[in-house]
Amino acid sequence: MFVRTTLLVLRKDFAIERRSLEIFVTTLFFAVxxxxxxxxxxxxxxxxxxDVAAAILWIAIAFAGTLALGxxxxxxxxxxxxxxxxxxxxxxxxxxxxxLLGVVFLLAVAEAILVPLIGVLFAAxxxxxxxxxxxxxxxxxxxxxxxxxxxxxxxxxxxxxxxLLPILLYPITIPVIICGVRGTAALLATPADEPMAIMxxxxxxAMDTVFMTIALWTFETLMID
Amino acid sequence: xxxxFAPLALITAVLFATAVLLIAQxxxxxxxxxxxxxxxxxxxxxxxxxxxxxxxGAASVLVLANGSAVADRFAVAGAELAVLFGASGLxxxxxxxxxAWGVWWTWExxxxxxxxxxxxxxxxxxxxRYGGPGSEKLAAAVALFGTAVAPFVYVSVNFxxxxxPLTTVVPTLPRTMGVPMAVSALAFLMLFYLLxxxxxxxxxxxxxxxxxxxxxxx
Numbered sequence: 270m271f272v273r274t275t276l277l278v279l280r281k282d283f284a285i286e287r288r289s290l291e292i293f294v295t296t297l298f299f300a301v302x303x304x305x306x307x308x309x310x311x312x313x314x315x316x317x318x319x320d321v322a323a324a325i326l327w328i329a330i331a332f333a334g335t336l337a338l339g340x341x342x343x344x345x346x347x348x349x350x351x352x353x354x355x356x357x358x359x360x361x362x363x364x365x366x367x368x369l370l371g372v373v374f375l376l377a378v379a380e381a382i383l384v385p386l387i388g389v390l391f392a393a394x395x396x397x398x399x400x401x402x403x404x405x406x407x408x409x410x411x412x413x414x415x416x417x418x419x420x421x422x423x424x425x426x427x428x429x430x431x432x433l434l435p436i437l438l439y440p441i442t443i444p445v446i447i448c449g450v451r452g453t454a455a456l457l458a459t460p461a462d463e464p465m466a467i468m469x470x471x472x473x474x475a476m477d478t479v480f481m482t483i484a485l486w487t488f489e490t491l492m493i494d
Numbered sequence: 495x496x497x498x499f500a501p502l503a504l505i506t507a508v509l510f511a512t513a514v515l516l517i518a519q520x521x522x523x524x525x526x527x528x529x530x531x532x533x534x535x536x537x538x539x540x541x542x543x544x545x546x547x548x549x550x551g552a553a554s555v556l557v558l559a560n561g562s563a564v565a566d567r568f569a570v571a572g573a574e575l576a577v578l579f580g581a582s583g584l585x586x587x588x589x590x591x592x593x594a595w596g597v598w599w600t601w602e603x604x605x606x607x608x609x610x611x612x613x614x615x616x617x618x619x620x621x622x623r624y625g626g627p628g629s630e631k632l633a634a635a636v637a638l639f640g641t642a643v644a645p646f647v648y649v650s651v652n653f654x655x656x657x658x659p660l661t662t663v664v665p666t667l668p669r670t671m672g673v674p675m676a677v678s679a680l681a682f683l684m685l686f687y688l689l690x691x692x693x694x695x696x697x698x699x700x701x702x703x704x705x706x707x708x709x710x711x712x
Contacts, residue, residue: 427628434619437617487635
């Protein structure tokens with residue numbers, strides 16, 4: 270039941286998104302714009318400093334992710350479909366996980382384009398240690414989306430939700446972003462510092478677990494009314 | 495509470511006065527000299543903030559679990575005091591760092607995470623203020639995340655090699671410094687308790703007033 274509901278929510282979001290591509294296109298465009306803004310700020314005499322690629326990647330993910338999170342639930346609110354979704358005789362956490370997977374999937378696709386782009390523009394060898402890098406990216410994205418999905422869902426009914434989402438999201442998720450940046454920077458160093466990256470990955474996984482536990486519990490209680 | 499307030503306020507005042515005298519009497523630390531004495535206010539500020547955070551966190555769990563209005567008043571009061579004591583810690587820290595490290599601020603794990611923790615509770619207050627109806631539960635979730643992060647901030651200095659002194663410093667102080675520290679910490683905790691009760695009492699009166707207004711309109 271749980272898995273079935275999760276997959277149904279995911280399939281529903283995926284079907285809407287595949288037809289309109291609205292969130293994907295806007296998110297990706299915004300992320301690329303972010304990368305360009307940072308490159309203008311950081312490039313000196315035609316060359317970017319060697320160690321900024323990790324930071325730019327994660328900032329782009331965080332900014333674009335906020336946009337995607339807001340839009341995902343705005344769509345539900347606009348169509349008044351969230352009421353139907355919540356009225357469905359399905360476990361609430363399953364709805365949450367479905368929404369979460371949708372956001373993670375969307376961000377993963379955006380990252381698949383962002384990473385090579387930043388890699389080329391900033392001459393960053395992201396795939397020197399592909400396994401550790403992908404694990405870092407996945408753990409960081411999940412941590413960010415876990416908190417983001419919860420808050421975006423809860424903010425749906427509040428006034429000024431567009432302003433409040435980043436205000437709530439960033440203080441809590443910056444530790445996740447810091448771990449992601451530090452871990453990625455360790456991998457980009459020459460020679461790559463894999464033990465260091467693994468340590469940051471460990472912290473990320475620990476944070477993901479804590480955030481996920483709190484999110485699953487609070488989503489259940491918060492979405493009752 | 496209203497009866498106990500005056501004596502408690504008096505005890506707190508006496509504690510603060512004693513703390514100041516004891517701090518003045520305490521020996522100078524050998525390398526940092528006079529500036530080390532900021533520490534007697536810096537550490538108790540964070541102790542006060544942690545007390546406030548855990549009050550807010552525990553109350554928020556109750557708010558989420560059964561929507562208790564009483565717990566909600568404690569949660570708001572806790573969050574406000576967390577911001578207040580945190581601000582004191584964030585001001586005293588750089589004052590000390592300027593002398594001890596030569597810079598006001600450095601981007602290392604303890605400082606950054608402590609600032610973030612403080613921002614989480616500022617965010618809590620922003621949500622309460624601008625979130626409109628129903629924002630108590632939303633804010634409670636924010637507080638829960640903040641409370642979950644708080645222990646990590648405390649132990650972070652032991653995991654990363656940072657410039658910030660370790661958590662082992664306070665328990666291993668020599669008695670000449672430990673006693674002023676303990677009295678100061680107690681004074682801050684008493685102040686926290688007093689302010690908490692005042693703020694909760696204020697929230698109670700606001701609630702009563704709101705009820706009376708509603709009754710008048712009916």
